[in-house]
Amino acid sequence: MGYIAWLVLGALAGWIASMFMGKDSEMGAFANITVGIVGAFVGGVIFNLIGASGVTGFNIWSIIVAVIGSCVLLYIVNRLKGNESTKE
Template identity: 55%
Template sequence: MGIISWIIIGALAGWIASMFTGNNKSMGAGANIVVGIIGGLIGGFLMGLLGGTGITGFNVWSLIVSIVGSVILLWIVNAVRRQKTE
């Protein structure tokens, strides 16, 4: 998968994950891309631990894995932010 594919999948996954977690208004396009790419790495790692396949190319499965990883990443980030403000 090329860098352009990573950026497209990352942008979509980050955007969808930010809508699930309620961060959509505070995140821009760049943050969505970064969250989506890191989420793809997290999701791929978790799928590997579970015995499945992670990111397999530019397809729907890769997008789903990236979304799951991105949601997990944003939940962790939100939890850390809440602890800092308390």
């Protein structure tokens, strides 16, 4: 996947995850892209561990994997920071 596609996928996944986790107002575009790209990696690792395919390109499945990974990443970061403002 090209760099532009990674940025678009990261921005989309990070933005969706930040809305799910109640962090949308606290995060800007750069944070959304970063969380989305790292979340895609985290989601890929998680899905590979359970025997499913991870990020496979720019498609719906990859967006779902990236959003799930981004939500996991935001949850872990919030717990490490001691921030209880996540929606549970």
